[in-house]
Amino acid sequence: MKKTKSGRGINSMPAGTRIVTYICLVWALVVSLVPLGWLVLSSLKKDPMARPGFQLPETICLDGYISTFRDLHVLRYFGNSLFVAGVSVMISVVMISMSAYVVARMEFKGKALVNILLYSTMFIPATALTYPVYNLVNRLHLYDTRSALILIYSCSGIAVSFFVIKNYYDNIPRELEEAARIDGCGYVQTWVKVIFPIARPGIMTAAVLAFLNNWNEYYWASLVLITREKLTVPALLSTFTTAFNTNYNGLFSAMVIIILPPVLLYCIFSRFFIEALSGGAVKG
């Protein structure tokens, strides 16, 4: 058993690999911490431009955080975003894990066409989508409702989720399904009881990606939602840009606040799915 554990243990590896590994890890830390550190540091400065770069602030200024929390109803924005992003991720991920399964595993006419159509959606510019989608929302009487945004988020970005999930299905050995079929499971049952649980890490990855996209999405949100009580998190940022000045202290504070919920969620959930991945659920 001990030997298995050391399979990816760093100490058992050749020196070259160890050096490369450490370089990569340091690089990863630098790349992610430099902008992040700069952002947090700047958000603590009263005037980020007067003491630029990585200089420490003279005095720690929490004005941006305080005003964001006190005046701007942060929790309301969080609630809206969590609701809209959460529901639409669930809808789209279930929908797509169904269709991706069919495309990954079954032969049917028009499969290539489905592939091409889904790929093409990635390249349609938002300007071409704006008017038809805006009109659809109006016709369904969903204008200025959160449902409109859920509808839009569920449908957009299907291509990325589709390929991530389909790719994961491709890695699952077919024997598993065949065994299930021999046990008398129908197609739907096989998918629900066998495939879906195994593919869960892949599906979770797609869900995380979709959630992050929806969390930061602003264009559609500002187009279909106009009541301020319904707006989502990115709208916080625009508040700090007025006609004649930009409040960088407030802007940077709001940016830090905005990424907190996804960071927390990720830290909690990454345990579940990265560990699930390394559990070797997909063994043949």
Added chain:
Amino acid sequence: MKKKMVSVLLAAAMGATGLVGFGSTAYAADDVLEFYHGYYQDESEWAAAQVMRDIYDGFAEAHADGPVTFKPIAVENRDDIVSAQVAGGSFPDMVDVGGGGVPQAALSQDLVYDLKPYIDENGLQDAVGLNYTQHDIDGHIYAVHDQIESRGLWYNSDIFEKAGITEDAFANWDSFAAAMEKIRALDEDVYGYIAGQGSSYIVNTVMASTDEGKAMLESELTEDTINSDEFANAFKTAAKLDQDNGSEHTTDDNGNLMAEFNTNGKAGVLFNGVWNASGIDASLSDVIEPALFPGNIAIASAGGGLAVANNMSEEKTELALEFIKYMTSEEVQEKIFTGVQANPCNTTIDLNALAENSDDAATKKLALACSEVNGAENVVIDINYTWGSDVDKAIINALMECAVSGTDIEARFAALQTELIALIA
């Protein structure tokens, strides 16, 4: 069987798509007049936004008992909302359109109400001020902006004094260039002016200094204009100034560097509108002064403004027109001056008298700036409105590239000419 199912599926989907594509947009109810505006900022961030919202709410309250309810709605990207609606063949009940003005596409579809007859009947010519002439399109007026985008320059008299610059610096662009040279020669961490977005106003005013150039500014951009000596001279003057000023002080968006001038006092000059009065930091309010562009020129544009949809019910249209009258009335216009700190469109208002009664330093400064602009010998429109924002941006981009030391201005200008000719094709 499968084929059948697939075709049923496709038919259903196509039906749904059809729903998206055709037919007009659902409108607000007949007894509500929706009004979209862009003053969404929180009071703690921008007090003027709250003043505007209060003005709108005041009107809504006064007409609460009428047959139509007035409903102001703050939106963050009204331009996108308006263009999405216009693309679908409709127009918001009423909207305070932003910098781009009323979209051409809305006018060509006849979606916007002509306000001129109402203005003429009610004698509102002075109340709407510059709108009356500048927004006149073949005898129609489609928008009335309650405030005028008046632009001049702001300078830091402290820096000017240290550099030994006199008021003559603003006589013409040559003396201006000499003044900037003196600032750069100062042994301090200061520089001439904030270039980039602001530099397009140099082009704007250099062109306005000759009659021929001014005529070109006031009409659509043509190939003749692009190839004219006036335009070449204007661009090269600006590019030369920018290059001497240095690309590190160049930005495509004034907002990025404005604090350098207003708060940190590091720049000698800022090209910005009169509204900059309220952005000046208290520590600098004694030294920052407004002035006209060299050659006694000001840029004033009605810009966008309040636009009303065509073909609404009589009651709704009536209320919308009533609102325009309200917004240009003396009472509201005074609030726009003192509270919003902008140049009101109504020409009958005595700004200096208002400023004297106020003990707010920013208001006094604003009055000074407004009276400078309103009293300029030569007032000209912003090319952004006559030549279009894409042209304006191409010019700004070219100027910014010229700001890099060693750039060949002649070559870049030739390239710009080709670009502009293609843009208007």
Added chain:
Amino acid sequence: MENLKAVNKRKNKLGMRKKGFIIAFLAPTLIAFCVFYLYPIITVFVTSFCKWDYTNITSPEFFGWSNLWDNYDYIFNKYPFFWEALRNSTTWAILGAVVQIPIATLIALALSRKVKGIKFVRNVYIIPNMISTAAMGIVFLQLYNPSYGIINPIIRLFHKDFTDNILLLKGSAFVAMTCAYIFFTGTTTLMILGNIMAVPEEVREAAMLDGASGLKQDWHITIPMIKGTLKTVSVLAATSGFLLYNEVYFLTKGAAGTYSISYIIRELAITSPRTQFGRANAVAMIQILAGMVIILVINFVYSVSFKKEKK
């Protein structure tokens, strides 16, 4: 005879059920596609052959067969920014596949090893990807600012008199813009890492017995096993490189030779007061076609290189 019939019948029944299953499982996605994308795709295609601007916004007008290519002609031969934009977007797409993916893979491999504190790095590395590209654009605009950013002081260590704005210098502006996004491969790394972790332990142990360990083992065993994921993330990285928009918008607005295809589409359709929908859609068609080419090329490259591997 009887028996055969029964088998056939059962087969048919099974086939029917399978068809039903396929249709039922595909339906939601296809409906979402049709509602959201079908109409825009058709519009983009059809109206790229139409005169469609502010003068006839609700009724695009077909050019006729003799002038079919008018919009394309304008874009290819007159519009000043198209070739520059296409070149930039293509470069960004290639950089996505050949720079981002190797970096992401190396980091994913490093993150898959058992080192102290690895979980921390794993969680931290994805944080930049949680910040929207728009917000990142604003952050980098500050970092690149010549007066108070952090890049110019670094350059001045080597070139003492350097004072220019790197975002306005041709060449360096492109590099600066690329650096503003290319190193943030958190999500890509996450996808690759997921697949590396899923490589069965037995396979690795077998390789260990053969004497392969570390990077050598990864090169010969792990990489070929995750080629499916690598292909997918290459497509995604190349795509997002090709569609770069926010970085252009926030950093340069196209100055100093940094236009991108997505950016000029928005320029033509929205920023231009002449609302050039027809011409914008001609560029959009090129964007869609280029996207297809990207996918084909990546598919081709992967199938060729991994075939060699097998030999």
